[in-house]
Amino acid sequence: MSTSDEIVAAPDSGRLESLLDAALGVFMRYGYRKTSMQDVADAAQISRQGLYLHFAAKEQLFRAVVMQFMTRAQAAAELAMEDPDLESALVNAFDAWMGEFVGLGSAVASDLREVGPTLIGPIAADCDAQFQQALARRIAASPLASLLEPLSLSPTQLAVTLHAVARGHKHSATSREQFRTLIGDAVRMMCAPLLLHTANAARTA
Template sequence: MAVKQRMAAPKGDMPKQASSDKRETIIDAAFDLFRHYGYRRTSMEDIARAAGVAKGTLYLYFASKEELFEAIARMLAARMLKAIQEAIACDQPLEEQFLGVMDAKLGAVWRWIYSSPHAAELLDPQHQLPDDVFEEVDATFRSIIAKLIQKGVDSGELDLHAAGFTVESAAATLTTAAYGAEKAADEAEFRKTLANIVRITLRGLRA
């Protein structure tokens, strides 16, 4: 997975590249094992073997098993943020945009976490994730959802007043309802359920 590059290093001044590679190699290997076997059942020994390095090497890049886990979480958060922001780039009908943003976030989580038989363990807050790891992701997500709702209100498509919601409470409710889709057993069901939830809730807010 990690490609060694000895040739192109003229002096001795560029070990960052290889190092960075090794760091990612480890993260990838660990994430893969965590998803397949869970946090507990994946030993540092396993990770080292899968990454093709010695056990001690892991501790050169991560202070502990827990910190390695956190690094994975941070990587996932970054990917989700990017996906969410890309989802509103294209111009589409309101419902499609809702669906797109939600799939960008929830779908990513689903594919990375919930599709694993050990989803629960991976989400256990025992792994004291620094509070801010997913905070930015959530904030961005909710603000975009709120913006879309506002857009619907402005265009007259939605009528929060009739339903007794504010933009904020509507955004919170839609978001939360959508979370339920993560219970899905497979990706097809996930997509269908998410679409149904978006459709039914938007109907509830329609003018």
């Protein structure tokens, strides 16, 4: 079911965006099961009846929240990857894609991970795969790509590995700042051949 099918009476885009932002904050604070439509209505400063005019059920609201968040995160990550500095591009892209949920309370995180696949189906997995493909393209477009060939490594292999490391750090880090530090270390190790090549070229110039 598409998001447009689920919104009973869509408000204007600005109001809808604000409503979904408020709902995201509530879901992240209380988790899915403990969040009520009244909680969201209060956070969005509308009546519960007004909220039901836009979304017939909490499940529909949750799917719309996830879609808005992922659309924004994808756009921010793609923008970050335009940075000509590969290390900065990748660190900022991971932060844009995953950083907002780092440090989420364990009980809340467990609740959202449990209900998420059932409520949103393959949407999250598909978006995650697209992000990983974008990582591979960014690595392939960098000077690092030519240095990988003698090592029998491909941009896709590095993207898959780095993505897996980032997912682990997302769940283990206690803050967004710590996540950035950890993924920064991983990206720096991945970029080591490029850094060494650049340093050697500078010494011989």
